[in-house]
Amino acid sequence: MAEARDERGWLAVVADRAWPGRPTRWTDLPTRLRPTLAWVLRLTSAAVIAWLIAGRVTGISTDLTAPLTALLVVQASAFSTLRMSVLRVGAVLTGVLVAVAFSALAGLSWWSLAAVIAASLVLAKVFRLGEQALEVPISAMLILAVGSADVAAEARVALTLVGAAVGVVFNLLLPSAVPSGRAGLAVLRVAYAMADCLDRASRSMATDRLRRSEVERWADETRGVAARVAEASAVVTQVKEGRRFNPRALTTTDVEPGLREGLDRLEASLLAIRALFTVILAELPPDADGDEAAGAAADDAFDEDARQALSVVLADVADCLRAYGRLVHAEAGGAQERAEEALAESLEILRETRAILTELLTSRPEGRVELWLLRGSVLAAVEQVLVQLDLERRARLRAAWQRPTPISVVAPLVRDALPGARTRRHGSWSGAPDAVSGTSTTHQPR
Template identity: 35%
Template sequence: MRKVRDWTSPLVRLAKRHRDPVVVQALRSTTAATIAYVIALRLSPEPAPLTAPLTALLVVQVTLYSTLTTGIRRVNSVVAGVLVAIAFSLLVGLTWWSLALVILAALAVGHLVRVDEFVPEVAISAMLVLGVTAVGSTASARVEETLIGAVVGLGCNLLLAPPVWTEQAGASIEGLARRVRQLMLRLGEEAAGHPPVERAAERLHEARRLDHDISEVDASLRQAEDSLRLNPRVREGLLHRVVLRTGLDTLEICTVVLRVLARTFTDLTKRRAPEPMFSPQAGALVQELLCEIADTVVSFAVLVTSDVSVNAEEAESRLAAQLRQTSATRDKAARLLLEEAQRDTGQWQLYGAVLTEVDRIIDEMDTEHRSRRLLEELDRYTRAQRERSPRLTRLGDRLGAPVRQRRNREGVARRSVREGRGPTTARSCEGGEQA
């Protein structure tokens, strides 16, 4: 049996790697660039039409949504650069001052046509076209090659359906929750002990460094959100994006509150030195409370990223039970901290701050609070969509769609809280059209 596992382990690793964003991007870009070059050899008058594979290479992205938006902006940037070069070639030749004027004009035109990050591409296209003698034929050939590369890049992502990256985003969210849990456990150990001021300050710096982790998770989630847009394999794509985004927002709020809690512990350590932060009984109960909250944070992340399956139901039941237990422990800790504040009246504000910060974290993970937040975000996205497409909105109003859509949103949002969240894998996202 061990030999079989050893023999199949490379295949398992290869199967996992085929969904890696870097591997998918490399394979899709290579395929698109090669096909674009072969087509351009037959259609372009240039002996080496490298503009076509270059455009295809730059157009193809990991997600279909980013490919479409990137392709349109790139074609606009190249065409704008060619037109600028043609206009200057009719008036002046290639000199140092004409090159400077072409670059300046191309950069200005790039901002006017709103090609965003492809503004330098306008100047590059203008310089390449201006630098040749047969400006007319070269310009038309470059535009033709650019269109070939863009069409091939878009076609590759339509035929080779990009994966749905919610699984990677979910893993990032769970990883963030587990890092928050580890820090909470360390804070709990220090609450029950007698840490020096330097160690308490070190925990505060660890809490501040979690901001960097949130930025990385946010980048992964943005990629997942793009993969859900315009993806025919995804149904209720808006709901999936909102569920993941609100889940990360909740964890971010918990992280901010945890940083404040670490600061409160640091202040308590300084003010009560050389005494411990809490009495032995209160410190042990605060440690128990933070351990329970730490486990609840992980359960919340698992619930947010779970499939609509038995796993999601188990995660929901576990989270509800942990929240009840945490609330009971919080009430016990409140009584002991009240006694602590009565004995040491100078620190009553800090003892009260500990309870306030704990209450905020518990409230953020409450299922009813999350249900309201989901409904609010879905309504906000819907209002924004109605403002962007007023004609479609008026047509939907005539057909009676708003009432039906609102009822569907409310039912789906409540069901997502009850069942966990939306599908997070490509398998569970198949079989419907995108919302």
């Protein structure tokens, strides 16, 4: 029985690392997979429709230029504004024209491939395509690979225009979902990375005295987490940009303020943790051959009881960071009740262990000023994390940004004003969920 429990616990840890924020019940799995299936269906439909329309318009059914162009335009405009969609179409068309020109002059060889790539990159710079520059050589190479040799250049251009038109129409009539779930997952991964760093420090501190080399490694790991913060910030920015010119944004809650605030709080907590490791590092001498000098200095700063207590506090801080990340992720999906309870419990445990650590550090009779500064900095860092992860502040913020969207307020009024609305409300509409003013659906992580 004990081995089975250990195996289940190990599998749960692996599953959490592989899929942070994974559903815990089988009944939740279809809801989490639905956005991915919708994404696959959307791209597949655009490519097939482009191929059918291109065949009707040009009479050519053996060339895949049209579906390829539609696929590139639709998938790359998933999180883009109207301007970015236009840039994408321009990049694809430029790449296709380059490929058509070179395929008319020479076949596919190493030198023609190099010429296509070089010319595509130069044109991308000339047309100032910015982030879409790489799409020009990519489109050109794909056209060279899948284009039929017996298709004329004029027909290839016509097929490209048909595919681009289908892609643009798809983005206008069937806009992509706002990537709220993807952004929530990015924030969650930041929280997990911070927590993993603290867990490693906690385990090391619980088994052995402090060493300068280990503390330096912990500080380096926190600097690595800063890169994850930058990546998550870019994804959260995509949520804000993805709502522009997107009709689906009218029926969904704008979760970008909550995601941005949650990421800012995690970043502030990361700075506090880095400051904690920095002040500890400042009091430790370089590791000696026998580590006697370093061990004595570490024992002066933290005796056995204080070191064990600090180890427990760091583990509890890690639990709070994971719980906070899960809360931010759950808020993006509109289901934060369980996550909020878990965070409240983790914060309460941290406050208790922080009180024990405070008593141990402040009751020591040492009179060295630097030790008092070190211990005070340790306690201040833990307090800073508690302040940043405060649940009441998070609830006030959530009440501000989880307001009904304009369409969810107007839609019930319009519905009630329609003829027979009262009959439908008491008849066939009774007991049915309100598709407009009910819980908003957002893109969940895959």
